[in-house]
Amino acid sequence: MLTGGKVGLRARHEDDIPILRTELYDDVVNGSRSEAGPWKPITPGSKDPRLVVDDTKETSVQFSVVELEGGSLVGTATFWGIDTHNRAAHIGLGLLPAARGKGYGKDVVATLCHYGFVVRGFHRMQIETLADNVAMLRAAESNGFVREGVLRSSAWVLGEFLDEVVLGLLAKDWNPKT
């Protein structure tokens, strides 16, 4: 398990799946804001790739996020679009509603940076988020990510097009203590 200050990132366990499905992916607003495609319900027992991890896939790594104190599940964290030639990857995270606003998101990003830069030797990490997602922007920027651009009206979200912000962090600029 990877450990941060408040959270741990571990493998997906079978009993995480119903919790993530009902508390995270059944939420139409959260799903519409966090996923690239349209929200759809996930049938219990389905092998939806957001829930059931394929360990043989080289282009992504999926973690379950747990509280270090007590070990309870608080969300998911993902490396996706891994590009081993350019040594770059994208990151994403989603916390259960009760776990938001407690500093876990910031700690998950810090722990993902450790995994990306130290464990994997990446050169660059990237985050895309909606321009109004203040908590995600702050969690990224407080770990050293900088805004590199705005994708205007790029995301169809619940009846309107919203802007997305692209943030990047290079290994040479990463300060694990930020």
Ligand SMILES: CC(C)(COP(=O)(O)OP(=O)(O)OC[C@H]1O[C@@H](n2cnc3c(N)ncnc32)[C@H](O)[C@@H]1OP(=O)(O)O)[C@@H](O)C(=O)NCCC(=O)NCCS
């Ligand atoms: C986005 C998310 C991962 C952030 O994690 P979090 O644990 O809630 O955020 P933290 O408590 O670590 O706070 C990070 C920063 O955002 C601020 N913040 C937290 N919630 C906020 C809110 N609702 N509004 C404004 N600022 C907020 C904190 O004050 C903190 O700022 P600081 O660095 O200046 O101290 C989490 O809220 C979440 O899972 N949201 C739903 C899914 C989502 O949006 N995922 C990202 C898709 S790209």
